Amino acid sequence: MTTERENASDLVVIGGGAAGMTAASRARRLRPNWRITVFERGDYVSFILCGLPYFVDDVIASHESLIVYTPEFFEKERRIEVRTGHEVRRIDPQQLLEVADLRTGRTFAHEYRKLVVATGAEAVRPKLDGIGLGNVFVLRSIDDGRRIKATLQGGGLRHAVIIGAGYVGLEMADALTIAGLQTVLIEATASILPASEPEIAEVVERELAEHGVQVRKEEMVQRLEGNRRVERAVTSRGEYPADIVIVSVGVRPAVGVLQQAGIALGPTTAVATNERMETNLPGVYAAGDVAEAHHLVTGKAAWVPLGTTANKQGRVAGENAAGGNAVFPGIVGTAAVKVFALEVARTGLTEAQAREAGFDPVVATIEHLSHAGYYPGATTLRVKLVADRPSGRLMGGQIVGREAAAKRIDVLAAALHARMDVEALVALDLSYAPPFATAWEAVQIAAQQVMGRLGRSDDP
Amino acid sequence: MTTERENASDLVVIGGGAAGMTAASRARRLRPNWRITVFERGDYVSFILCGLPYFVDDVIASHESLIVYTPEFFEKERRIEVRTGHEVRRIDPQQLLEVADLRTGRTFAHEYRKLVVATGAEAVRPKLDGIGLGNVFVLRSIDDGRRIKATLQGGGLRHAVIIGAGYVGLEMADALTIAGLQTVLIEATASILPASEPEIAEVVERELAEHGVQVRKEEMVQRLEGNRRVERAVTSRGEYPADIVIVSVGVRPAVGVLQQAGIALGPTTAVATNERMETNLPGVYAAGDVAEAHHLVTGKAAWVPLGTTANKQGRVAGENAAGGNAVFPGIVGTAAVKVFALEVARTGLTEAQAREAGFDPVVATIEHLSHAGYYPGATTLRVKLVADRPSGRLMGGQIVGREAAAKRIDVLAAALHARMDVEALVALDLSYAPPFATAWEAVQIAAQQVMGRLGRSDDP
Numbered sequence: 001m002t003t004e005r006e007n008a009s010d011l012v013v014i015g016g017g018a019a020g021m022t023a024a025s026r027a028r029r030l031r032p033n034w035r036i037t038v039f040e041r042g043d044y045v046s047f048i049l050c051g052l053p054y055f056v057d058d059v060i061a062s063h064e065s066l067i068v069y070t071p072e073f074f075e076k077e078r079r080i081e082v083r084t085g086h087e088v089r090r091i092d093p094q095q096l097l098e099v100a101d102l103r104t105g106r107t108f109a110h111e112y113r114k115l116v117v118a119t120g121a122e123a124v125r126p127k128l129d130g131i132g133l134g135n136v137f138v139l140r141s142i143d144d145g146r147r148i149k150a151t152l153q154g155g156g157l158r159h160a161v162i163i164g165a166g167y168v169g170l171e172m173a174d175a176l177t178i179a180g181l182q183t184v185l186i187e188a189t190a191s192i193l194p195a196s197e198p199e200i201a202e203v204v205e206r207e208l209a210e211h212g213v214q215v216r217k218e219e220m221v222q223r224l225e226g227n228r229r230v231e232r233a234v235t236s237r238g239e240y241p242a243d244i245v246i247v248s249v250g251v252r253p254a255v256g257v258l259q260q261a262g263i264a265l266g267p268t269t270a271v272a273t274n275e276r277m278e279t280n281l282p283g284v285y286a287a288g289d290v291a292e293a294h295h296l297v298t299g300k301a302a303w304v305p306l307g308t309t310a311n312k313q314g315r316v317a318g319e320n321a322a323g324g325n326a327v328f329p330g331i332v333g334t335a336a337v338k339v340f341a342l343e344v345a346r347t348g349l350t351e352a353q354a355r356e357a358g359f360d361p362v363v364a365t366i367e368h369l370s371h372a373g374y375y376p377g378a379t380t381l382r383v384k385l386v387a388d389r390p391s392g393r394l395m396g397g398q399i400v401g402r403e404a405a406a407k408r409i410d411v412l413a414a415a416l417h418a419r420m421d422v423e424a425l426v427a428l429d430l431s432y433a434p435p436f437a438t439a440w441e442a443v444q445i446a447a448q449q450v451m452g453r454l455g456r457s458d459d460p
Numbered sequence: 461m462t463t464e465r466e467n468a469s470d471l472v473v474i475g476g477g478a479a480g481m482t483a484a485s486r487a488r489r490l491r492p493n494w495r496i497t498v499f500e501r502g503d504y505v506s507f508i509l510c511g512l513p514y515f516v517d518d519v520i521a522s523h524e525s526l527i528v529y530t531p532e533f534f535e536k537e538r539r540i541e542v543r544t545g546h547e548v549r550r551i552d553p554q555q556l557l558e559v560a561d562l563r564t565g566r567t568f569a570h571e572y573r574k575l576v577v578a579t580g581a582e583a584v585r586p587k588l589d590g591i592g593l594g595n596v597f598v599l600r601s602i603d604d605g606r607r608i609k610a611t612l613q614g615g616g617l618r619h620a621v622i623i624g625a626g627y628v629g630l631e632m633a634d635a636l637t638i639a640g641l642q643t644v645l646i647e648a649t650a651s652i653l654p655a656s657e658p659e660i661a662e663v664v665e666r667e668l669a670e671h672g673v674q675v676r677k678e679e680m681v682q683r684l685e686g687n688r689r690v691e692r693a694v695t696s697r698g699e700y701p702a703d704i705v706i707v708s709v710g711v712r713p714a715v716g717v718l719q720q721a722g723i724a725l726g727p728t729t730a731v732a733t734n735e736r737m738e739t740n741l742p743g744v745y746a747a748g749d750v751a752e753a754h755h756l757v758t759g760k761a762a763w764v765p766l767g768t769t770a771n772k773q774g775r776v777a778g779e780n781a782a783g784g785n786a787v788f789p790g791i792v793g794t795a796a797v798k799v800f801a802l803e804v805a806r807t808g809l810t811e812a813q814a815r816e817a818g819f820d821p822v823v824a825t826i827e828h829l830s831h832a833g834y835y836p837g838a839t840t841l842r843v844k845l846v847a848d849r850p851s852g853r854l855m856g857g858q859i860v861g862r863e864a865a866a867k868r869i870d871v872l873a874a875a876l877h878a879r880m881d882v883e884a885l886v887a888l889d890l891s892y893a894p895p896f897a898t899a900w901e902a903v904q905i906a907a908q909q910v911m912g913r914l915g916r917s918d919d920p
Contacts, residue, residue, distance in 0.1 A: 018899070051834055051894050065834035296889075307899045308892045329887050336891040345891050374511055374525035406896035407864045410871040413889050418878030427789050429756075429873050431796040431805050432768045434511050436866035439478070439767045 008111035009081075010034035011321055012097060013118060014088045014257075016045030018307050019288025019314035020118035021069070024080045026318030027114075034322070037081040037110070038074070039088050039099055044142050045071055050307055052145040053168070056152065057175035063142050091115070091261035093281050114283050114321040117258055117271065118314065121251035121289035121305045126163075130224030136245045139168055151244060152179050160184070161233040161242040163221050164249035165192035167337045170204070172246045173213045174340055184214040184240045186221055186233070188249075193337075197350050197384045199365045200398045207342045251305060253290045266292045268303035275327040277317040285321050287313035294330030297348050297395055297416055298357045304333050332416040333396075336406035345409035348396025348416045351386050360389040364449035368442035370403035372434035379403050385412075385422070385446040392421035392454055397443065404436075412443060422447040423456065468571035469541075470494035471781055472557060473578060474548045474717075476505030478767050479748025479774035480578035481529070484540045486778030487574075494782070497541040497570070498534070499548050499559055504602050505531055510767055512605040513628070516612070517635035523602050551575070551721035553741050574743050574781040577718055577731065578774065581711035581749035581765045586623075590684030596705045599628055611704060612639050620644070621693040621702040623681050624709035625652035627797045630664070632706045633673045634800055644674045644700045646681055646693070648709075653797075657810050657844045659825045660858045667802045711765060713750045726752045728763035735787045737777040745781050747773035754790035757808050757855055757876055758817045764793050792876040793856075796866035805869035808856025808876045811846050820849040824909035828902035830863035832894035839863050845872075845882070845906040852881035852914055857903065864896075872903060882907040883916065 011027050013020045016038050024036050038045065046068040054060045071082035089107065090098035095115075100107045123138035125131060135157075137148050151157070160176045162169050165187035176183045185192070185208065191201045192208070192215060208215050220236040224245060233242045253270040255263075264280040266272035271286040273279055275294060279286050289305035291313060309331055319326040334347040354361040365384040372378065381401035388395055397412040399405045415425055425447040432439050440448075471487050473480045476498050484496050498505065506528040514520045531542035549567065550558035555575075560567045583598035585591060595617075597608050611617070620636045622629050625647035636643045645652070645668065651661045652668070652675060668675050680696040684705060693702045713730040715723075724740040726732035731746040733739055735754060739746050749765035751773060769791055779786040794807040814821040825844040832838065841861035847854055857872040859865045875885055885907040892899050900908075 048832070048834075048894075050892075051832060054835055054894060059836060060834050306892070308889065311899050312887065329884075331889045334889045334891045336893040336896055338893055338895045343896060347889070347891070372508070372511060374508075374520050375514055376519060404864045404867045406891050406893060407867045408870070410868070410888075410890045410901075411874050413891065414871050414874035414878065414880075417884065417888055418874065418880065420874075420878065424789075424877065427772065428870075428877055429768065429791045429794045429807070430870045431794045431807070431866050431873065432510075432766070433796040433798055433866060434508075434514060435798045436796055436803060439771050441870075 004108040006108055006110045008035070008113060009037040011036045011114045011116065012110065012112035013038045013116045015118035015120055015288070016040030016082060016084065017047060017118060017120050017288060017310065019310035019317070020116065021046045021074065022311050022314030023116045023118060023285070023287055023318030023321065024074070025078055026315050027322040028078050028080060030319060030322035030324055035081070037083065039086040040082065040084045041087045041102065042141060042143065043084050045074070045082055045084060047142050048307070049140065052139050053171035053175045055145050056139070056148050056172070057178045058149070063146055066142060088257055091257060093261060114285070116285045116287060116317045116321055117263065117279070117290060118286070118288045119254040119258065119290045122254045123247070124250045124252055125247060126249055128221065128223060130226065130230065131247070133224055133226045134229035135243060136224060136230050136247065138247050139172065140251065148246070157181055157243040159241040160244050160246070161186060161240050162246045162248060164247065165215070166194065166248060166250060167335070169246070169248040170337060170339050172248060173208060174338070177211055177213055181244070182212070184216060186216045186219050186235060188218070188220050190218050192217065193344070195350065196344070196346060197398045199384050200344065200382065200400045203382055203400045204339050204342060204344055207340050211340050251289070253303065253305070255290060258290070266301045268292050268301055270303040272301065275329060276320045277313055277328060278320065285317035287317035293328070296330045296332050302331065302333065304331055304335070306335060332413050334409060334413045336409065341402050342400060343402065343405035344400045345406045346396070346398040347409050347413040348394065349386060350396060350398070354386050354388070354395045359395060361386045361395060362389045362450055362453050363387070364446045364453065366442065366446045366449055368445050369438055370401055371436050372438055375434040381405060381408070381442045383442045383446045385443070385450055387422050387450045387454070389454065392423060392451070392456065394420055394422060394425060399442070408443065422450045422454070426451065464568040466568055466570045468495070468573060469497040471496045471574045471576065472570065472572035473498045473576045475578035475580055475748070476500030476542065476544065477507060477578060477580050477748060477770065479770035479777070480576065481506045481534065482771050482774030483576045483578060483745070483747055483778030483781065484534070485538055486775050487782040488538050488540060490779060490782035490784055495541070497543065499546040500542065500544045501547045501562065502601060502603065503544050505534070505542055505544060507602050508767070509600065512599050513631035513635045515605050516599070516608050516632070517638045518609070523606055526602060548717055551717060553721060574745070576745045576747060576777045576781055577723065577739070577750060578746070578748045579714040579718065579750045582714045583707070584710045584712055585707060586709055588681065588683060590686065590690065591707070593684055593686045594689035595703060596684060596690050596707065598707050599632065600711065608706070617641055617703040619701040620704050620706070621646060621700050622706045622708060624707065625675070626654065626708060626710060627795070629706070629708040630797060630799050632708060633668060634798070637671055637673055641704070642672070644676060646676045646679050646695060648678070648680050650678050652677065653804070655810065656804070656806060657858045659844050660804065660842065660860045663842055663860045664799050664802060664804055667800050671800050711749070713763065713765070715750060718750070726761045728752050728761055730763040732761065735789060736780045737773055737788060738780070745777035747777035753788070756790045756792050762791065762793065764791055764795070766795060792873050794869060794873045796869065801862050802860060803862065803865035804860045805866045806856070806858040807869050807873040808854065809846060810856060810858070814846050814848070814855045819855060821846045821855060822849045822910055822913050824906045824913065826902065826906045826909055828905050829898055830861055831896050832898055835894040841865060841868070841902045843902045843906040845903070845910055847882050847910045847914070849914065852883060852911070852916065854880055854882060854885060859902070868903065882910045882914070886911065
């Protein structure tokens with residue numbers, strides 16, 4: 001491999017994000033005497049990528065707010081060796097890594113006894129003419145965020161184009177509008193938030209329009225044009241002036257070095273694991289955005305890269321790597337995003353996903369107040385529920401609104417974990433007080449409608 | 461009985477509140493041709509008692525906002541005969557009622573085939589010298605609310621005394637302070653919100669003090685004094701000037717006429733029912749504040765009179781009275797209240813209740829942010845969780861805070877319905893986005909601490 005060979009670590013973690021640092025910390029708790037080393041390619045560890053849009057629009061002043069703990073903290077408080085600027089180039093299943101120090105160019109070998117791979121996900125950069133121009137960015141790292149923010153603060157920008165209307169695209173539409181830019185959001189498919197129910201996406205699209213974001217659907221960006229810096233985006237339907245372009249067409253698991261080592265990927269192209277977060281290689285665990293998870297509704301592998309799951313998987317991988325016996329039962333696909341004043345939340349399967357997964361879905365979409373109508377400030381929540389026709393079991397739900405929509409989804413997430421049917425949902429003893437809720441919660445009104453459509457009963 | 465005898469109703473409902481009107485409406489859906497009659501003693505039906513504090517302090521201008529539907533609506537739209545100002549004086553199990561028209565004094569007999577008793581609860585009025593003085597009120601009806609509001613609007617009031625620091629007492633402390641009165645809240649026990657965890661009540665007490673409410677605990681009101689109108693409250697420890705007194709020492713089920721008929725009460729002194737809401741008398745159902753419910757955590761009968769439960773029980777009673785086959789599985793004791801800017805929410809058992817019920821409770825109390833610390837506006841949530849030591853099963857939880865505390869309790873309520881243990885709670889896939897939540901929700905941090913105390917694992 002290489003000439004220089006370092007002493008073995010009991011545990012090596014590749015990747016210093018949420019999953020990796022949680023795994024390292026957890027292992028330290030159980031194994032006070034182990035040598036634990038983290039290799040991180042970038043300059044930061046323990047960073048919070050989901051806060052980046054708020055750093056860009058200056059809601060958060062310093063990027064340091066997005067770093068939970070510094071490498072020094074981990075070294076001193078947890079005796080974890082954190083080596084930033086180090087890239088693992090090769091994984092030899094015979095417990096050896098080839099590592100490059102990106103600052104010096106030096107490569108060396110490092111032995112491990114247990115390994116947690118937490119390499120995360122990387123932004124997809126489509127092959128597009130002009131994608132290498134100045135002021136064309138993805139947003140996937142602290143450094144990406146710093147570059148975008150510096151560009152905005154340089155001033156003189158008027159027009160922004162965002163390619164891709166997923167979560168990051170929407171958050172950046174919000175952020176760039178607040179930063180004062182005329183923003184166009186271009187989505188190749190027929191719907192913004194492609195994983196959302198159309199009845200929910202429609203409300204979000206209205207919110208974007210009301211804040212001056214121009215939404216273009218079923219439109220493909222064909223090339224970016226400019227002179228060193230980007231000046232315009234040319235699409236299948238027209239062209240848009242662009243002083244800055246954000247490319248947010250998705251992420252993919254960072255599996256390059258893992259595949260070469262023979263670590264098996266699952267059907268989603270992320271790393272396959274069992275519920276102990278073990279990969280196919282003995283002593284090698286995977287966690288976080290690079291790993292699949294068991295979807296508790298479909299019973300199949302899914303890839304939903306989110307910080308919440310990264311924390312949970314990292315905890316389990318770290319505990320098991322240290323000789324423990326923890327399990328990560330799986331996910332139900334819960335997520336939330338803020339778009340201007342709207343909270344948009346989802347859990348479980350959409351109607352379309354339920355059909356694809358082989359279920360016969362029955363659905364209801366309702367609007368209901370966020371709290372008692374006679375108490376000031378009540379706003380409309382829109383809820384869509386999806387249930388399985390033969391069993392009545394809840395398959396998924398989405399909520400959009402201006403008051404606690406994000407936290408309201410959690411009761412549906414818990415219902416999915418518990419495999420409740422819509423009748424059980426109607427029977428739940430949920431909290432009520434006029435300033436916060438209605439006596440029947442919106443999700444229960446929706447569940448009653450589903451019951452009606454199942455011929456079980458109907459609304460009261 | 462009496463001379464005049466009216467034709468039979470297929471269904472009679474006694475009491476026109478949430479439970480009664482829901483039962484009548486539900487029965488109408490299933491039985492388009494039945495004669496359905498509701499006897500209500502007061503002037504209103506379908507009223508919302510929990511909105512009364514907000515009517516008193518003029519957040520809600522008109523009492524009409526607290527009436528969901530008028531008698532005319534029920535008559536015209538649902539062909540339900542609604543007879544307000546009618547009191548049922550006697551129930552003959554041989555399907556006959558003795559009814560008094562309170563406006564004319566006339567009494568008559570009315571036959572029923574099925575009966576739903578939904579007589580609600582009534583305010584406890586302690587035997588206290590001076591309780592009959594002017595400006596001494598309970599708050600349990602629309603008329604009570606109108607009287608208090610008229611008194612406040614009459615002007616000249618400076619000092620208020622509230623006796624009893626339960627939900628209504630706290631809401632009235634909030635309302636009267638906002639109405640500009642110097643308010644003293646007097647509680648006989650050692651804690652405000654006697655059904656709350658002390659760690660939660662402590663935060664509420666601080667909120668009251670910060671808004672100028674004087675809280676007096678372990679203090680008994682001995683008499684009220686004044687000259688026609690109340691002028692002061694004399695307690696075991698002193699005396700307080702009082703231009704108005706609110707007596708909020710609790711409610712009890714309105715079972716007078718029911719007991720005489722031989723309808724069996726349960727251990728809580730509310731009406732005992734099975735999960736079909738059937739009483740011991742054939743064809744006689746009970747629902748709402750007059751009825752017990754099965755507590756899903758203790759497995760025993762409980763009496764927690766709340767509008768949410770009234771709606772659910774009314775629906776089941778109405779459906780079964782009409783020949784259907786619905787069940788009300790039970791409650792977990794979820795409730796919420798606003799106290800100035802605080803949301804105070806509970807579900808399940810407190811530590812003390814768990815111990816009383818024969819469990820060996822293990823608890824954790826934690827403070828955690830309501831959303832990501834780097835995103836503006838994050839506030840502190842305090843959470844207390846109670847679990848059963850041998851099984852780790854969740855027994856209850858309470859949350860107090862300024863951001864979505866009320867709706868955050870719902871995930872714990874769902875967990876109680878599903879009999880989840882703390883490990884399952886930690887594994888829940890809950891929603892996260894920096895403006896709304898933290899990657900580990902506060903309830904999950906608390907559940908991790910409980911796990912640590914159970915020796916199962918500990919915080920990450």
